[in-house]
Amino acid sequence: DARVTQTPRHKVTEMGQEVTMRCQPILGHNTVFWYRQTMMQGLELLAYFRNRAPLDDSGMPKDRFSAEMPDATLATLKIQPSEPRDSAVYFCASGSNRAEQFFGPGTRLTVL
């Protein structure tokens, strides 16, 4: 049963700390998306990759956020330094040449 996995599932940290979230896309999928979900803003696209190359990260605050795909089985989203307003659920999704996306379970981040 192919699934997108994300770690950690929950993260509580203090303001100013670095946070790293990891995603393993479904094997064979060539597109990876990072989303942030909050009650106020809903689901926002932060960045996405195709064949490991970043296509668009315009939704991401550049000064503190960075997204990478070191290899085809791992995508990372880093926040440094973290701020309370970064508290949200962060989702990773992967896709193939078909249009639908497959979402992971999310990382619930709380920055105190």
Add this chain to the structure above:
Amino acid sequence: SQQGEEDPQALSIQEGENATMNCSYKTSINNLQWYRQNSGRGLVHLILIRSNEREKHSGRLRVTLDTSKKSSSLLITASRAADTASYFCATGSGNTGKLIFGQGTTLQVKP
């Protein structure tokens, strides 16, 4: 930025009734998709309708698309308590695979 506006924001019905959710969008699209999100979980793809299609069915789901009005509707027939979730429309355009999601409709089905 949000492409889709969903209506209603919240819907509460009795088990067995039908639920209809609407989505409007602003720009031209290649496809429109509907996703379901159970509380505390990731989104799950339900159905995709392409811009040259007008109606599509999948089990108890029926989706319509009116590109002239830039709107879509999702009908869930004979609802069940397990259908309780948030439902999101998402629009795709170009060939990037990028989707823009609406704010969602929260559906509660009472047993």
